[in-house]
Amino acid sequence: MTTLTIAAQDSATMLWREIKHSIRLLRLLIVSAVLVPVVMLLLFDYILGGTLGHGLGAVARGAPYVDYLVPGILMMTVAGGCGPTAINVSMDMTGGFVDRIRTMAVTRGALLAGHVGVSVLRMLVATAAVTGVALLLGFRPQASVADWLAVVGIVAAFSFALAWLSAAIGLVTKSVAGANGSTLPLSFLLPFVSSTFVPADSMPAGVRWFAANQPFTAVVDSLRALLTGSPVGNTAYLALAWCAVIALAGYVWAQAAFRRGTR
Amino acid sequence: MTNLKTRTAVSVNGLRKTYGEKVVLDGVDLSIGEGEVFALLGPNGAGKTTIVRILSTLIPADARTASVMGHDLRREAAAVRNVIGVTGQFSAVDNWLTGEENLLLMGRLLHLPATELRTRAAQLLELFDLVDVARQTPATYSGGMKRRLDIAMTLMGRPRLIFLDEPTTGLDPRSRHTMWLLIRDLRAEGITILLTTQYLEEADQLADRIAVLDRGHIVAEGTPEELKRRVPGAHIRLRFADVASLDEAARELREGTRDDEKLVLRVPNDGGIRSLREVLARLGDDVAVEGLSIHTPDLDDVFFALTGNASKEKSQ
Ligand SMILES: Nc1ncnc2c1ncn2[C@@H]1O[C@H](COP(=O)(O)OP(=O)(O)OP(=O)(O)O)[C@@H](O)[C@H]1O
Ligand SMILES: [Mg+2]
Numbered sequence: 001m002t003t004l005t006i007a008a009q010d011s012a013t014m015l016w017r018e019i020k021h022s023i024r025l026l027r028l029l030i031v032s033a034v035l036v037p038v039v040m041l042l043l044f045d046y047i048l049g050g051t052l053g054h055g056l057g058a059v060a061r062g063a064p065y066v067d068y069l070v071p072g073i074l075m076m077t078v079a080g081g082c083g084p085t086a087i088n089v090s091m092d093m094t095g096g097f098v099d100r101i102r103t104m105a106v107t108r109g110a111l112l113a114g115h116v117g118v119s120v121l122r123m124l125v126a127t128a129a130v131t132g133v134a135l136l137l138g139f140r141p142q143a144s145v146a147d148w149l150a151v152v153g154i155v156a157a158f159s160f161a162l163a164w165l166s167a168a169i170g171l172v173t174k175s176v177a178g179a180n181g182s183t184l185p186l187s188f189l190l191p192f193v194s195s196t197f198v199p200a201d202s203m204p205a206g207v208r209w210f211a212a213n214q215p216f217t218a219v220v221d222s223l224r225a226l227l228t229g230s231p232v233g234n235t236a237y238l239a240l241a242w243c244a245v246i247a248l249a250g251y252v253w254a255q256a257a258f259r260r261g262t263r
Numbered sequence: 264m265t266n267l268k269t270r271t272a273v274s275v276n277g278l279r280k281t282y283g284e285k286v287v288l289d290g291v292d293l294s295i296g297e298g299e300v301f302a303l304l305g306p307n308g309a310g311k312t313t314i315v316r317i318l319s320t321l322i323p324a325d326a327r328t329a330s331v332m333g334h335d336l337r338r339e340a341a342a343v344r345n346v347i348g349v350t351g352q353f354s355a356v357d358n359w360l361t362g363e364e365n366l367l368l369m370g371r372l373l374h375l376p377a378t379e380l381r382t383r384a385a386q387l388l389e390l391f392d393l394v395d396v397a398r399q400t401p402a403t404y405s406g407g408m409k410r411r412l413d414i415a416m417t418l419m420g421r422p423r424l425i426f427l428d429e430p431t432t433g434l435d436p437r438s439r440h441t442m443w444l445l446i447r448d449l450r451a452e453g454i455t456i457l458l459t460t461q462y463l464e465e466a467d468q469l470a471d472r473i474a475v476l477d478r479g480h481i482v483a484e485g486t487p488e489e490l491k492r493r494v495p496g497a498h499i500r501l502r503f504a505d506v507a508s509l510d511e512a513a514r515e516l517r518e519g520t521r522d523d524e525k526l527v528l529r530v531p532n533d534g535g536i537r538s539l540r541e542v543l544a545r546l547g548d549d550v551a552v553e554g555l556s557i558h559t560p561d562l563d564d565v566f567f568a569l570t571g572n573a574s575k576e577k578s579q
Contacts (some may be wrong), residue, residue: 006374013371021359024400096355103319103349105341106372135437 003107010107014114021088022122024187032084033126037077038133044069045137052198059199063140063228070131070139071223072196077130078159078190081123082166088092089115089170092177093261104201112254115170116163122157124152142229152235157243158219162186164250171257182225190216195224215242270333272297272424272455273318277327280313280479287313288324289479295457295472297423302466303459304565305476311459312352314476315428318457319349332424348422350414352429352459356401362412363388363397366419373420387415391445403504407438414445425449427458431465443468463565467491475569482569494560494568499532499542502554512550516542526553534559 022029044052045066053065060068092098092111101111131139143151155157166183173179193211196202200212212219225232273295288310294302301309317324318331322342332346357365366384375383378472387396391411401409410430415429417425430446431439446469449456460466466473467487475483475490483490498519502507503526512528513521519530531539534557544551 009374010372016371017360017368020364022516024359096351096353098359099316099321099351099415100355101351101372102321103344103347104369104372105344105374124463 007107007110010110010115011117014110015117016114018088018114018118019121022262029084029122029126033077033080033122034129034133035078037073037126037130040072040076041066041069041130041134041137044073055198055202059228061228064138066134066137066139067141067228068224069197070134070141071227072194072220073134073218073258074127074155074190074223075158075194076086076187076191076196077127078123078155078162079187079216081119081126081159082162082169082186083180084122084162085115085119085166085178086179086183087172088119088169089167090176093171094174094176098261109255110257112258115167116160119163119166120156120159123163124156127155127159141227143227144229146213147226147229150232151223154219154222154226154236154239154243157240157247161243161246161250164247164254166250168250168254168257171254171261188215195220215246217258218242269297269308270297271329271330272299273301273457275318275329275336277498278314278317278324279326280310280317280322280324280330287479288317291476291479291481293474293481295455297455298450298453298467299471300446300456300458301469302473303457303476304461304463304466304473305459306461306566308478310479311476312428315349315351315426315457315459319347319426320344329498337442346423348417348420348425350417350425350427352431352432353547354401354409356409356412356416361398361400365401365412365416369416369419375405375420383419387418390528391415392441392447405438407434407441410434410438410442411445418449424455424457427456429459429461432461463560475565477566477569483565490565491560496531496563497533497557497559498529499531499534499539500556501525501528501542501552501560503528504551504553504558508551512552515545515547515550523541528539532557 049069051063053060053068056065056068089112092115098111117203135141165186169182170179173182191201193207194214194216195211196216200208200217203211218235218239220244222232222235224230271294275291275293276294278288278291279286280402291310291314293301293314293478301555303314305311313322316322317329317473320343323337324491326336328368331343334342334346336343341468355431357368360368363384366387368382370380370383388394393408393412396408398403404412415428427446431442434442443465446458450469453545458469469489472484472486473490474481483493501512503512506523506526509521509526509528512518516528516530519528521528530542532542539555539557543552
């Protein structure tokens, strides 16, 4: 067997392991990955949506607030997957599994590849499920087939980027609880300080510039444009560029942390 | 293949490991023959786990020479990994996979052929008495079952040398005994075993040779018999109601040291049923014995005999 086929085989084994984990923890995952975004959707649409929708004015282009909201909720669904990924990686580092495989002839990168692969899978499945619920709750997208494909592409790229970043966070935090806490900026803070719920223009001057130009806004704006059938412009490319930057940074950071943590 | 036992499985000279200023291992020499069971005996903080982690390629260290199964530890780490199996001090089973899946995971990571994968897993489940719980996750296992699964995982790849870091710590006497039987079976198969333990009795029961480790130094090495000869022997303590009984017992037994204040007679005795009966028979029914306790040499005795210190961890 060549090194490459062994690497592929080891990564597939780690992928299998992580899929088994996800199945065993399915109930927990459904709550954190699907139920939480759905509750956010309900809270913001039914409870806050009246006022928020009015406040949008021309931005909404006559559509109900739910159409503005759902693309943001989809982005948050992906971001919500960061916690479990960081936790899983951290558990392997602190629980002796990494040491065990390091005394075996296992390809070095396989473990992280498995974590990231299944993390992306989980994020995609969760996003599909939340989309389904949103449709039931009255979300009416105006997207063509090509638009939908672009949406899937951006969601996948964003998932891939955040998965590497979360893996890195899981590697550098010293405990499982720390790993979870350290992903909160990704799953809560950055989504709120973006165009997820309201346009960046409506925010106080102090955060307006940041909110308008940060990567999560680029992702939400591109999804929103694609799903509501409004002009996409170059937001989709901007979003993909951000995803590439985050993925690369996360990858480099994770690899360095893995080398350091297992020396 | 004809003369396996004469080859060396582990050979290290002048092994040193420091963490910052702290010297954890200070010139350790080890030579373990193939097929041998070698016990590293030492208290908390002696450096047992550090030695296991170095020899299993997990952490680097300085040494004049260090080879495992004929491969240089530093330059041929990959070759070393192919022939060793490691069960660490702390459980490294996957708690979200079933017992069987844990074994399959190891087999896949060892690149076993698909046909061998399942037969080997089934074989080990049988051998380690885990068939009934094979489809449950270790969350439902007892400590002993978890430990057995941990070791079974180590054996998936048929390693020729295995490291067992404190395999019985935390197990009840019965599970400990089961573990001893398993380790003897492995030895019978010709697997070389380096195990660490804090219990003299365990090293005595299992090992062909023992090295006593104290704060990074090997303070004694030899067969269990050689070591025990250097340690005060086993004895019993007989307690009496009055000095008259003590006098009479001392007269009857004609050996042992007496403590008149505590009314205790200390008599050399291995604590076996036969030798206990002998003593009691010699005392007869007339001597009133208040109490009897059996004392077997433990780690503290070994350390006291070898270093003049008790085995309590020294904090530097
Ligand atoms: N990463 C580390 N950094 C600093 N000191 C360490 C590190 N690892 C081990 N030590 C120190 O090295 C010494 C030996 O530790 P080691 O774990 O090898 O002991 P041990 O014999 O296995 O003890 P135990 O019976 O408690 O498992 C201890 O004093 C420990 O504090
Ligand atoms: Mg230890």
